[in-house]
Structure formats: structure tokens, C-alpha cells
Amino acid sequence: MIDLPAPKPDVLARRGEILAGLHALVPGDGVIGEPARLRPYETDGLSAYRQPPLAVVLPRTTEQVAAVLAFCHRNGVRVVPRGAGTSLSGGALPLEDSVVLGLMRMNRILEVDYANRLAVVEAGVTNLGITNHVAADGFFYAPDPSSQLACMIGGNVNMNSGGAHCLKYGVTANNLLGLKAVTIEGEIIEIGGRHLDAAGYDWLGLLTGSEGQLVVVTEVTVRILHSPEGQRAMLAAFRSNEVAGEAVDAIIASGIIPVALEFMDRPAIHACEAFAHAGYPLDAEAMLIIEVEGSTEEQDMLLGRLKAICERFDPISLKVAETAEQSLAIWKGRKGAFGAVGRISPDYLCMDGTIPTGQLPFVLRRIGEMSASYGLQVANIFHAGDGNLHPLIMFDANDSKSFHDAEQFGADILTLCVEVGGCLTGEHGVGVEKRDLMPVQFTPFELDQMRALKAAFDPGWLLNPAKVFPLEGNPALRPAA
Amino acid sequence: MTQVIAPADEAGVAAAVAAAAAAGEPLAIEGRGTKRALLRPVQAARTLSLRNLSGITLYRPQELILSAWAGTPLPEIEAALAERGQQVVAEPPDLSAMFGASEAATLGGLVATNLSGPRRISAGAMRDHVMGIRAVNGMGDVFRSGGRVLKNVTGLDLCKLLTGAHGTLGVITEVTLKVLPATEACGTVMVTVPDLATGVRVLSAGLGSPYGVSGAALLPGPAPRALLRIEEFAESVHYRCGRLREALARYGEVRQVEGEESRSLWRAVRDAEPLAAAPDEAVWRVSVQPTAGPGIVVAAGLPKFLLDWGGGLVWLAGPATEDAHERVMQVARAAGGSFTLFRAPEPLRAAVAVMPEEPQALAAIGARVRQVMDPRGILNPGRIRAG
Structure with missing residues (x-):
């Protein structure tokens, strides 16, 4: 588990006063302090971590947000901003002494x-x-x-x-x-x-x-x-990750930038097929979903070229959607990937690294070896055009060793991503999840410089502290004993 | 005569900055100095030139990634990309005519100034394609941000902070760009319109169509011409230009140009040639919401103009006087937009605000950010704002 900063005793002690102060700024039902009603805010999309906040405040206007922040600033109260709470990296995880500033009522x-x-x-x-x-x-x-x-x-x-x-x-x-x-x-x-x-x-x-x-x-x-006039997808399945990777390179080299270029490995294909019955080829090691846009004739032209490219790589299966319905069927399994994995495993961690695309076969081979050594299954979904890799690590949250191993496995994958020239996170953010891995990617000086820039905006480290930057080496945030 | 320091490696850049920081001596930062006449003049006895820090360090066409030292001339990069059928997406302008430079612009200079061409509206600015940087801060410390992959949200995005900072927050030493395939064909639909407002309506109609317009400019003249560009495979250029011609015929006389004629039109727009600014005239760039573009032209009351970015980028040229500048500032502000005094004789550039002042809260944050990145205030001091 990750360290959180020690709560400020004076803030905890002034809880009633802080709630009253917030009530004065956001009247009506805009402030939540009752423990039972704080529960929905104790976690986000990274549900392995939970911590109820001191209070939740739900302003309706920018002026109310400004008043709440000025109040928290004056009182030295930490603030955790929150939208829908879908962060997969724990970006909205509260701290015990924090006010969660929920923006969901500002929905116009x-x-x-x-x-x-x-x-x-x-x-x-x-x-x-x-x-x-x-x-x-x-x-x-x-x-x-x-x-x-x-x-x-x-x-x-x-x-x-x-x-x-x-x-x-x-x-x-x-x-x-x-x-x-x-x-x-x-x-x-x-x-x-x-x-x-x-x-x-x-x-x-x-x-x-x-x-x-x-x-x-x-x-x-x-x-x-x-919107474009229309879009249509095709599916191409191959005998190995290497061959599928070569097909991706050939597509990019042809000058076609598809609007989507998704890669699924064998475990992902199997999980999605069992869930969605999308007609995915179960004998394939790797599968691409490729989508193009334009008029019907333009789609035909582009899909024809893509099909010809894929045919050079001895595909196991090649399916070009003829209609919008067939296109949806091809996407159905991929779009249901999270549900599909959730069906075969009680819990999973969705990782999010980026790698140079040429490293994909090597990285998938190493992930396979790690999966065997940790004894945890993993399915890989990959935005193949831009190198953004989403390994879904399956584990059982009721088994603390399983959770610990899954976290360690995830950390090993992200470290590997950095080692091959990539980064820790392509789109989910660092949050708390990857915070302590930051030294893998950045030098101590680079981290210090980023912390100093954070402090240029927030000298007191009140805004979403404990995220992104490791606590170690940060005099502004002392870890809890 | 200023002394020029031109290190051949990054360590040399870092050492030069560290020495200047220790001595508290300001440095003018430049690549090949082609845009020295942009923005405010820097008062510095020494110039740190990146011209010798040159060369492509990594190019992976299949990964759409190219890295090069900051002093690499743009034509060298474009040539390497062209060999593999790729291009710099943001279409940076060649301003050698504008600034009377005899050398080619460097990658670092284009990133530091965040200059983007007509494709800005569809494919993004220079800053949108900077995937990674190496740089030296004002104390001489080397740091990196981003990386060499296309999708990266790890840590604060200092690539964005340094892009367009005109060398005031760090000396960029290496840039990693996202590159894309060059398109097979280029077609332009040209509509002759009765007035500028109609012209911007044509551009809005094109940009609000499903055809992926990658350029939208309005050329001055007794009968202004609205230009819409399609860059795609040949079949798509043919089809999409045809659909645009049909849709736009009601606005005025429509014609279509293709191939080299089309490409050279857009090179001219990119480099602001149709502005036809005389050597002694000042040049401004005003950025507003596209529909406000014609109003800017009228209100500024200057003799020469060119509209790009669907009407949202207004190039203006006219007398290099404080009065003219004051009027441009006022009209840009009134339209809720931004402006840059892009070119002017040194006395004017030194005397006026060359870009909008920031509101107080933001200016205070800016001062603290500069304190972090350049605590001695030695990097291009006064380049973007006085004081």
C-alpha cells in the first residue's frame, strides 16, 4: 500500500468549524459531513484504495469554488478536486484531513x-x-x-x-x-x-x-x-504478436493513419469473445481492429488497401465490415473488454504505459514471463498506433498476497515500459498509483523542479497533495508514521 | 558587438548558462538568429547560439517519431522526413523573407516560438507535436520532459511550458517531434467572395463540413478569395473538393486548383506572402475567434491583411507607429483575442507591449514560475515583456 501524508491534527480537530464555514459558502445541501454520506467519495476508479475525507463540498458556480478555495487556503485545509471519480490512478483519492471539492453540480x-x-x-x-x-x-x-x-x-x-x-x-x-x-x-x-x-x-x-x-x-x-460521413472497421488476426506488429508498421509506412488501430493479445481475444460473442478468432495470437472514416467509397478504398497490406502477413482471419452493423460487431468485444475481464476474474488492475511501438513483441514476451512467475493472468489491449499499452492484471482483492503481487507485477510492467524507451502513463495519469514509480522515469532534479513548479501555483501544498510526486524528498509533505 | 558562444554539445550549453548564472550576466538565446527581430530586443552582452548543436539523433518512421538537436536546420529535418514520405505536421512557416534572414530556421527556434502554419486548425500547433524535450534551465541544470513516445501524461508537461516561451524559461537543447505521413495529394477550392464576412462564412462552412479541411485562408484583394484545402489520397481529394465546390457555389464563383499550384498557394499563405508587407512596415498577428476576423481587419484600419486559420489568424501590416500598434492592441482586446507585434523596427518593439499583458493573478504565477526556471533572470530577459 502507498504512504499518505500525515493528517494535520489541527484540521481534524476543527472539523465542525470547517464544516460550518463551508456551509456558509455553499448553502443548502452542498456540504456533506455525515460519515455514511461520505462513503461514496472514499475512492475512485482505483477502488483498492479507500479513505473517507473530512468533508465533501459540491459548489454550483465558479464563485462558490473560489470562496471554498479561499476558505481552505486561509485555514490550511487540503483540497482534493473530483469530477465523476472515474480515475484509474487514484487521482481523486481523498485524504483524511481533506475537503473533496466535487464539480459534478457544475454540469451546464x-x-x-x-x-x-x-x-x-x-x-x-x-x-x-x-x-x-x-x-x-x-x-x-x-x-x-x-x-x-x-x-x-x-x-x-x-x-x-x-x-x-x-x-x-x-x-x-x-x-x-x-x-x-x-x-x-x-x-x-x-x-x-x-x-x-x-x-x-x-x-x-x-x-x-x-x-x-x-x-x-x-x-x-x-x-x-x-463528424466524418461515416466509419467502418476491419479485423485482422495473426499467428504471432511479432507478425501483427509488422503489419502495424506496414500500415503506418503506407501513409494511412487509421482513425483507430487497436491490438489485442490472445488472452484479451479469449476474454472478450467469451463475454461478447463477437466472432473473434480463438486460434489467433494477436488481433487488430482497424477503423477508417469517410464516404462509403473512401472507406472501401482505404479498407481495400489495408486488407492488401494485412494479406502480406499471412493472416489467420481477415474480416472487413460491409455495413455499420458488422462494424459494431467487430468493436463489440473490444468495447466490452473491461467487463469481459471482470467476468473471468474477481478483480483486475488496468495498467497504462506507453512504449515505442517497435518494442511491442519484446514487451509482450516479457509480460508473459512475468505473468507465469507471479502466477497472475494478464490480458493486453494496446492502442497500436501510438504505443499506449493497457495490460489488465487479474487478481483477487480478498487475498492480500494476490493484490500485493498484482501491484508489484504492474510496477514491473511500467518499469519495463520506461526501460524500453517509453513512459509510466499514456493517458490515465500518475495519481497515487504510479507516484512512487516516478523516480524510474525522472531524475531527482527533474522531480524537484516539477515540485517547485507545483509550489509556484500552490506554495502550501494544499491542492491534491500526495499525488504525482513521491513523498520522499518532499519536505512539504511528511508521510504518516 | 555581442560575443557569441556556440557550444557543440549539451554539456557546453549547460556550462555556458551556469557561468552566466554565476556571473548574473544575461544571455540572448538563439538558434541561427533568423527571428532576432521578433518581439522585444534582448539587452545582453553575450549571445548563446545553438547553431553548433545540430543533427538528427533518432528517427523511427514507423513509430512516427523524430528527435534532433535544437540547432538542426528545419530543411535538414524536412529532407530526412521526405525520404520516408513523412512531414512536420504543424507546417512551420519560412520567415526568411519576412525577417530578411539568409539562413534557415532551426528546430529549437521554431519550437521556442511555437510557430505553426495553415494546418494549425486541423492538425495542431507546433506545441501539439512536441513529444519530448531536453533543456537547460537558468542555473545550467539539464532536464527532460515528455519522451519519445506519442502518448505521455507522466508528470507536468514542461514541453508545453517551454514551447512558445521564447527561450525565457529554459534553453531547449533537443526536441522530439511527432511526425506524420505526407499526404498523397493536395487540392484547393477557391471561392471569390464579395466581402470578408462572406469569405469567413465560406471558411466556416468548409471547416464545419465532414471533409477534413486542412487549410482555410482568405486572401485580400478587390475580390477576396476564400481558400479551402484538402490533403488526402488522390481519390479523396477529388471527391471532397467536388463536394465542397457544390456546397459553396452559392457564395461566389468557385474554382479548384491541384498539385503544385495548390501546394505553392499554401506555402505562400504559410509564409504570409499575400500580406505583401513592405520592408519598413510593421507586421502584427492577431488571434481571435474566426468570425471576429473580418471585424479586426476593419477596426484596425491598416492597409494590408491576410486571414488564415478559418479567419481566426489575422495578419496585419501597416505603418510602424505607436498609434497603429495601440489600435491593434485595442481591437484584439475588444474581440477577446490575443496579439503579437510580429515585426517592427527596434525602437517600436522596445517601446510597446508586443503581446497582451497578463491579468495580475496569472502574472504573479508567471513570476514565480520564472523564479523556478531562471532565478537569476538571465535567459532572454525582456524578450516577451519589459521588466
């Missing part, structure tokens, strides 16, 4: 401007909520993390979320124009706006992916795009 879409192709939304609007709002007019918001039904745009900004289609459309950072945010002192700041590339320092870029360390985001101006 403030404006849609088609001529300028943007939408202004509050932080608590869900990712899919934006697309649903503009879909009837033919538009969409491009980044599409798997949790898009639930996850909120404020969280997406803080984690710089990606998705299956970011090879073509980019991640959150590439799809933003502006932010309204609040500093820990309670100052409301506006970054960017409705235009591209404001002159001066790229605060928008620095804040995106900063995991709640720097400011609290309350409003986001996103770019929206017109």
Missing part, C-alpha cells in the same frame, strides 16, 4: 458556437454529454476515453485524457481553447479563450494533465468537429 453546457466550432461547458459536464449535445447537428467532441459516459470534462482536462481515436484526433490538450480556473488562493483566472495559441506562456498546455496539482478547473472551452 453554457454555449455552443458552430460557426467558430467550439463549446463552452462547465467542468462537471460529461465527456459524452458534449458529443450528445451537438450530435444532432453533425458535430462531436473528439477525445473519447472508455469512461466517456461518466467521466467529466474537468477531469479529462486534469488527466489530459485520450481514447481509442486519439491517433487521428489527438488527446484533450489538442482539443482545448480555453479554461476558467481558480487558484488555491481563490483567484479566478481565465486562460486562452475562443481563439488559438494566445501569445505568452502556454498555461493551457501546462494545466492540461496537471492532475489537480496547480488549479481547480471550473469551465472549459473545447473545440468541436464535424
